[in-house]
Amino acid sequence: MTGRRGDPGLLDRMVGDSLGWLSGARDRFRLPANVTTDADPNLTLKPLGELAELTRLIGTSHPLTGIRDTADGLFDFAWRETREGELFAELIRREPHATYPVELYGVFAQAGLRHPDVDALVAATTGLRSWRVAREDHTRTLGVLNAERRIGLTRHADFDAVLAQTGLGRMPEPWALDRRSAYGITHDVFHLTDWGRARRQLPAELAAYLRLWLPSWLDTWLEEELWDLVGELLAVTACLPRAPYDPVVWQRLAGAQAADGSVPETGVAPGPEDPDAAFTACYHSTLVTAFAGTLARTAMEGADRAPEGAVAVAGRTP
Template sequence: MTGGRVPAAGAGPEPLDRMAVSALTWLDGMRPCFRLPPDVTTDADPNTTLKPLGELAELSHLIRTHHPLPAVRDLADGLFRFAWRETGDGELFGDLIRGEPRATYPVELYGVFAQTGLSHPGVEELVRTMTGLRGWRVAREDHTRTLGVLNAERRIGLRHHADFDAVLAMTGLGRAVEPWTLDRKAAYGVTHDVFHLTDWGRAPHRMPADRAEYLRLWIPSWLESWLEEELWDLVGELLAVAACLPAPVPDAAAWRLLAGAQGADGAVPEIGAAPPPGTAAAEAFTACYHSTLVTAFAATLARIGPTRPAGPTAGVRRPVLESEAAS
């Protein structure tokens, strides 16, 4: 295990803040790797171009809105604004929708920004037209992904194309699958069930009591397994899930180990040890960007705990602020 950032007192506010600041500082320095290529709407792989930018927007927005420290909020705010500019202030989503009318990812990505009040009139019209088509309402095999689409529809202000609770019931979380059967893919499925259900921790009240108890009982065991594997990305997601519950489940030991995996530069490797010094920026980015983002996100949720906003209005679309419109 590498690093040297192990906090002596567990997951208290100061160690969590240090982890968040360090992670966001590294991410800020990696802006060139988040930039979209010229062929983003044609030949580029969305999983290596749009997906990282969308994840940056999703998690930096929560941090900029909810972290108690101004310095952390400012770092996250800069990253969120950068992500919006990379989309051409939303124009990119119109090109994506016209190119792939039945694809869900343009709507999911647009929903991240629409939730904050940022919008593009042409895209709004396209989204409403496209999501009203019969083809949009077909059943999807990936129920976790469907929850993400439904959450995006809510963020944009669209009518749900399917019943959220019925879809949730088909997921790993909804079925409360036998906890000892979770492999890596299934574990990521459960974490994202939680994120879509609670709007990434903004609405813990949406978590059914029996599913909250299921997670409370089994997160410690899952954490132990993935800590042993040094799969820091999934460890971070599980710590975020623990903080998403109506009554957060702290795990100071897991936080100490995750802090120990964070390098002096703030990067957290997805698995195992950090890339060695001298690693090319693009390679280090691929190995660390998501787990570093997740660490900042989880540290923010753990930091605010039960004080975070919750209720029927959490995550509702709001008007654009003048400062945002001008940026």
């Protein structure tokens, strides 16, 4: 991998342009009236939760005030869409065993945005025996454990034991990594490091494995023009100790970014004549580009920031 020297101007432009497009698309993140009944959470709650997760990180980490302000505005918008937390109380009452309301609430709770009914409900539901059953998706379980920590709950399982069962923890043969497994590994890193806030939590053995194989994986998905996964792998790269910076990969991702700031998930985005399809095709990869650019920018400055305070993500001391 290339060394740490990078192009802060390129990164700042990419982050700023991405946030500009996301701000313009804000209304498409609004939750429908039936969000707690028959709406598809993958098309409603998931996008809003991703907006909140990543803009919170950007708003507390990026060195430029203007970028932080824009990200903060989007995060505040996401909180208002939850009716300042009341939405989570409704979701938990309807599905007391569901993990996604707890996962979504975690980033707001970490930011100091709390709702008393939600706090009482999650304290009760996460203490149930049915909550503590083993889940097959170990990566998802890491996310739940991280959310419990953010909220201030006792985690229902041992983080390190679950990590050992994930794709990252098992360190699979790199040549056998498919697209789904690659996404799993990126999220293992994000949950382990609290989305880049606690990069020192990444164990040396896992960091060495990633440092060795990330260039090959990036080459693979650059060839496929899967920009969304390229962005996530760049975010993982920025979480490594002495994070390397590959100008060729960043230039390729910058070349995929449209003039309006959007980044397609893969290939080229749909045209403006179909705004719904364009939003679906671009919102996540555009968020990921802003997120990865922010982590790379702070890593470039040697900043291992923990904006919400130094916390033990995996039972270790940061």
